[in-house]
Amino acid sequence: MARDLFNRMADLLAAECIADVVAGTPVVSEAGLAETVSISIGFDHSMILRCSHLNPPMSALGKVDWSMVSRVRVEKIEGDDA
Numbered sequence: 001m002a003r004d005l006f007n008r009m010a011d012l013l014a015a016e017c018i019a020d021v022v023a024g025t026p027v028v029s030e031a032g033l034a035e036t037v038s039i040s041i042g043f044d045h046s047m048i049l050r051c052s053h054l055n056p057p058m059s060a061l062g063k064v065d066w067s068m069v070s071r072v073r074v075e076k077i078e079g080d081d082a
Contacts, residue, residue, distance in 0.1 A: 004042035005077070012072065018049065019067040028066060035064045036075060048075040 011023045018026070024039035024047070037049045049072040057068035 001042050001045055004045075005047070008039055008041050008047060012049075016070065017067055018051075018069045018072055028064075030063075037066065037072070041077065044080045045077060046080065047077050049073065050075045 008024050011021050012018075015021045018037060021039065024041065027038045029036050029038055034050060038046045039049065041047050051064050051066075051069050052071040052073040053069065057065040059065045
């Protein structure tokens with residue numbers, strides 16, 4: 001898992017915005033109070049990211065515009081059974 005996490009972090013650093021990340025099959029979730037992005041790490045873990053902008057870029061629909069997000073915070077890493 002360490003190598004997979006390292007590779008996923010390298011993908012995040014290389015991307016200009018979170019929408020540019022294709023590795024790990026990013027999925028936007030609206031569970032809880034804020035939108036997050038889940039990125040797969042290997043076969044059985046996911047990294048949960050949250051927008052880290054002071055004023056998050058928003059779409060006309062009032063949702064985070066992930067194509068404009070360039071700063072993220074790793075919220076947690078969880079097993080797929082979580």
